[in-house]
Amino acid sequence: MARKHSPFPMLKFFKSEPFKHLTDEELLARYRQRGGNRVLNALIDRYLHIVYGAALQYLKNQADAEDATMEIMGSLGPKLRKYDIQNFSSWLYAVVNNHCYKTVKKRAASRTEDIDENNEPGFMEFMQHNALLEREAQFDKLSDAIDELNPEQRQCITAFYLQQKTYKQIASELGYTENQVKSYIQNGKRNLRTQIAKWYESQTK
Known part of the structure; x- marks a missing residue:
């Protein structure tokens, strides 16, 4: 061999x-x-x-x-x-x-011009849980909102959605219980929705 x-x-x-x-x-x-x-x-x-x-x-x-x-x-x-x-x-x-998250963020940001859902599977995979985000400014806002999460929420959100890891895998790798992981993800999503909602409100005024 x-x-x-x-x-x-x-x-x-x-x-x-x-x-x-x-x-x-x-x-x-x-x-x-x-x-x-x-x-x-x-x-x-x-x-x-x-x-x-x-x-x-x-x-x-x-x-x-x-x-x-x-x-x-x-x-x-x-x-x-x-x-x-x-x-x-x-x-x-x-x-x-955190390093890889920033790398993915930069990579995805470079693809936001002329996005084609048929030939950008990597970008669309990242965005599949954020259907409202269709333009560069909106993607940037999501990235900024993720950056503003506390470390536990940011780690669990990126591991779950970007890396497609299970609660069990995240808990094992980060040293949390599965219930903690679920809580961090739920609270992180709630905080992200709040931030995005505020941003949308500011855009419509």
Whole structure:
């Protein structure tokens, strides 16, 4: 059987063996205290392919997923020092989720000119739960409204509607209960409807 080609051949330069006995949180604490590329690379080595897999599932495009992975991992250093991270894997998933959401948002925004429902399935898939949104200004307003949701609602809304994930999958990946996921989605949708309704009212005055 042919060996599967790795999209990240640079992994061979990341020697993380000395840190294999450390937990994520121990690596994170060491990096925050002492810095050092070896510690940072150990975390990257541990999660690179996981991040790539999540990005690929989200973006549905290998090149975009590779770019997203490199951008996310390349920005980790300053973020690890800036934020008080209690659970690294959950925090990293949120970073991936937000990064890919912004990528999808930019991609969809670039398609809003001359939209044809017959040849823009990716855009229409994103919009299938928002039938009122048919023009660029309306799409931008939806994107802005999603950005304004609290982190829990935004993560669950984007995972459920953009990634087509189930309540169970979202709960497992984000560390919530299924009831919490349902609540975040319901409250998020309510907040989105309120924001969109206000926007429509302002347009008709």
